[in-house]
Amino acid sequence: MPLNGRVAVITGAGGGLGREHALYLARKGARVMVNDLGLDAAEAVAAEIRAAGGQALALAGSVTDAEAVAALVERTLADWGRIDILVNNAGILRDKSFAKMELDDFRRVVDVHLMGAAICSKAVWETMRAQQHGRIVMTTSSSGLYGNFGQANYGAAKMALAGLMQTLAIEGSKYGIRVNCLAPTAYTRMMEGILPEAQLQALDPALVSPALLPLVVEDAPTRAIVCAGAGHFARAYVTLTEGCYIGAGEDAGERLMAAWRQVSDPTGQVVPDYGFTQAEREVASAQAHAATPD
Incomplete structure (x- = not known):
């Protein structure tokens, strides 16, 4: 019982x-x-x-x-x-x-x-x-x-x-x-x-x-x-893929289309602990990209 x-x-x-x-x-x-x-x-x-x-x-x-x-x-x-x-x-x-x-x-x-x-x-x-x-x-x-x-x-x-x-x-x-x-x-x-x-x-x-x-x-x-x-x-599960950094610019949408397969790749996907996980990952990706010289 x-x-x-x-x-x-x-x-x-x-x-x-x-x-x-x-x-x-x-x-x-x-x-x-x-x-x-x-x-x-x-x-x-x-x-x-x-x-x-x-x-x-x-x-x-x-x-x-x-x-x-x-x-x-x-x-x-x-x-x-x-x-x-x-x-x-x-x-x-x-x-x-x-x-x-x-x-x-x-x-x-x-x-x-x-x-x-x-x-x-x-x-x-x-x-x-x-x-x-x-x-x-x-x-x-x-x-x-x-x-x-x-x-x-x-x-x-x-x-x-x-x-x-x-x-x-x-x-x-x-x-x-x-x-x-x-x-x-x-x-x-x-x-x-x-x-x-x-x-x-x-x-x-x-x-x-x-x-x-x-x-x-x-x-x-x-x-x-x-x-x-x-x-x-x-x-x-509701999961979040690893995604990739696209950045800004007039052609951001076109570059996203070109990277669609990578953005959708389930390899490395996670189940977030809370909704803000998405924002945290996005900001971290942007900061990492900004710190990396072209």
């Missing part, structure tokens, strides 16, 4: 992947607050956990509603006194090609995925800082990391969650807060019609949830992006 004594809040946990997350973390010893838009769905999952001998509560509310999220956090703290784990799982799809997509559908998807995760993370942040312990998991996607036809809104929101993870991990490090991303591939209602039925059957959501465990235990990493589906697990 590696999560014995820990308290987890899971959004969008009334069905699909969120339900599997809730059942899995409960089996590992966590007390689970099950959140979903519908109370009946959330309570059904909480009842499953209790029937199996675990501890669970259910509370309905949208992750885009800051007051509802605050009530969720208050109820969890009132009953269990702490929040150790937040899994930002709630999400929606409004798939269409960008040419046919209404901007309202773009905003709605970004609102639920990105703003919902930000609202929930903000709501638990001070509690985690005060207890010097916290584990936050953002749900990103290959659609955000690599793109997918018809998912400009979803992909934009999911890539934004990776950026949110990067900064919260840096800001939370001295308070024992570790923040990571999970990129799942699972057969849920959101996946119907996207893949052939035979492939969907291999993508049991239960096969994704074990990816949560290394991200929420005591010695969890931070700033990791874990890709999981069909029992397969991998890591994704």
Whole structure:
């Protein structure tokens, strides 16, 4: 029971992947607050956990509603006194090609995925800082990391969650807060019609949830992006190539085109510790070039 004594809040946990997350973390010893838009769905999952001998509560509310999220956090703290784990799982799809997509559908998807995760993370942040312990998991996607036809809104929101993870991990490090991303591939209602039925059957959501465990235990990493589906697990990285110095001048763009292969060469690429690494390398390259006689 590696999560014995820990308290987890899971959004969008009334069905699909969120339900599997809730059942899995409960089996590992966590007390689970099950959140979903519908109370009946959330309570059904909480009842499953209790029937199996675990501890669970259910509370309905949208992750885009800051007051509802605050009530969720208050109820969890009132009953269990702490929040150790937040899994930002709630999400929606409004798939269409960008040419046919209404901007309202773009905003709605970004609102639920990105703003919902930000609202929930903000709501638990001070509690985690005060207890010097916290584990936050953002749900990103290959659609955000690599793109997918018809998912400009979803992909934009999911890539934004990776950026949110990067900064919260840096800001939370001295308070024992570790923040990571999970990129799942699972057969849920959101996946119907996207893949052939035979492939969907291999993508049991239960096969994704074990990816949560290394991200929420005591010695969890931070700033990791874990890709999981069909029992397969991998890591994704945002890297920076070594590049080369081009300098200034009217023909800088043309010289960059000529050096494009060198600029793109992955040999020697790094995973930056923080965003300013890019600026540091650029300035160092310029200074080194200035100090080197032609």
